[in-house]
Amino acid sequence: MYEAAGACEDVSSDFADAVRAGLSQPQKIIPARYFYDEAGSILFESITRLPEYYPTRTETAILTEHAGAIAALVGPGRAVIEYGSGSSAKTPLLLTPLQAAAYVPVDISGEFLGQSAAALGALFPALPILPVVADFTQRFRLPAGVAGLPRLGFFPGSTLGNLAPMAAIDLLRGFAALLGPGSWLVIGLDLAPGSGKSVATLEAAYDDAAGVTAAFNLNQLTRINRELGGTVRIADFAHRAVWNAALGRIEMHLVAVQDTAFTAAGETFSLVAGETIHTENSYKWTLPESRLMARASGWVPTTAWTDSDQRFAVHLWQHDAGAMQP
Template identity: 60%
Template sequence: MGVVRQLRQISADDTGIDIGFRADVRAGLSQRQKAIPARWFYDATGSALFEDITALPEYYPTRSETDLLTRHAADMAAAIGAGRAVVELGSGSSTKTPLLLQAIAPAAYVPVDISGDFLRASADALAARFPGLPIYPVEADFTQAVDLPREIGALPKLGFFPGSTIGNMVARTAVDLLRGWRATLGDGSLLLIGVDRIKDVAVLTRAYDDPAGVTAAFNLNLLERINRELGGTIPVENFTHRAVWDDTHARIEMHLVAACDMDFTVDGRGYAMAKGETIHSENSHKYGPRDANLLLRAGGWTPVRTWDDVDPAFALILAQATEFRSAP
């Protein structure tokens, strides 16, 4: 059946610029600690660079998750059951998706991604590989409310949230996201989510600051995107990439560091940065087993199975939608 139709749920202004992107950049550059949400990494260039990152020897999450999906496919299929609509959050190029689709025989597949170009390419590739599978791509920011295609309304659903992307969010935002998708996927739904574990700091740092500089290019592309889409004059050559472990919050932080004092404009507004000042561009939180289970429960999901990779530590957790109960 292939790609049935594509839904677009991105709000753009008259110039075609995502309204949320403009608002987040304006707000983020105006803060004392400048910060821009990590979801804006993923324009076409950023998405391609991230695919390059996943192939790096230092970047273990993709290998670990792929290994788990391969080794435990039969076990996952038995736990999930056939006939569900798979809704993938932040699908990107969907490199791991075929392993899941082959294992569980879904009734439909709904990739949700903010990058329309990558979404279309990956949906077309999966349609060629699974010609009998209805595919309904949705171009949307999965951190916001998403309307699922009406064609899957009556189907039981499996949310697929791979890559430890949940780690990009602080706990409060992660719980809100999980609760929102609990409501969207509905009663009887399941969630298969990737979670990165706490591990040796040197391993973590190499994964986010590789010797080849691919992650640095990915980080710096955020500034290039701001210049391209918002008419910015940011001197990108005057920024460097930094990845550091924050033990207090159990996370890797990525920053864009000003190498000198500078002034620039974005979207007609002026900004100044001093040497050493940073733009906080990403968090990547790591979770121990109890922490991850607590996060899921707070978000309306009850963990039922966990598949762990030991070295380096990474997990796929299957959770079921917690039944909503009325207050007594």
């Protein structure tokens, strides 16, 4: 996927600013978008293949079964814009039945994006592939090659869950504004624990027995050391993932296993044993909550498909031309 389009902010500078600000708060945080340097992107792809990590294989099965129905509803000849495209592993499931006119993968990891683009280009040699290196939570420009084409947004993997509800609604409003009138959005959302999914199943998906998710989480500290002149002792931290029922989200933390201090981005930080750096939230929704979120953000929920165990849902939403957009 490599014809870079649009402007990407200086990610290293942003990372430094985010680390300085986040580690200065009473509850220390590092925003989840900084998981995805090249090493983090590779680790995440490994996570998606773990036996405990049901979201990827469940969403893939839903898309495989219902891609034809999606294509019949939205029609052919659309530019497919994928937010947080990663390896684009699920994308071929849609591109063929949609008879896509162009594909625009958007990802913050430029090197990984380029590798994925090349692989997808080999599968679809006649398809214009126009990658954009950008943080899709910020404003960016679409490439000129999709001007005038009807559009379909693709946002798989329940990545929306990394954002608090109001921030998620703001992001979805931004998608509606960028994609424009007449557009559609295919979005995957992980379902909240209920009759089909236990809390234990959910927590295991974020704390696998092989420790791959732990390595993914700890890679943030390795990145601080490499990119920001950090002196973090990685062994001073451990991975933790817990379900917060009151807030409807899985939380991932880096827990200090002993008192520790380090420098990063020119500043010094310290944690006492048991103190945490909050690295990710992953909100989960019921189907009614998902429909409310769609309407609140300028989309009309049309159809939702789930697996038989009610673990995951793929939604198809249509742009609400009458809604106020930013």
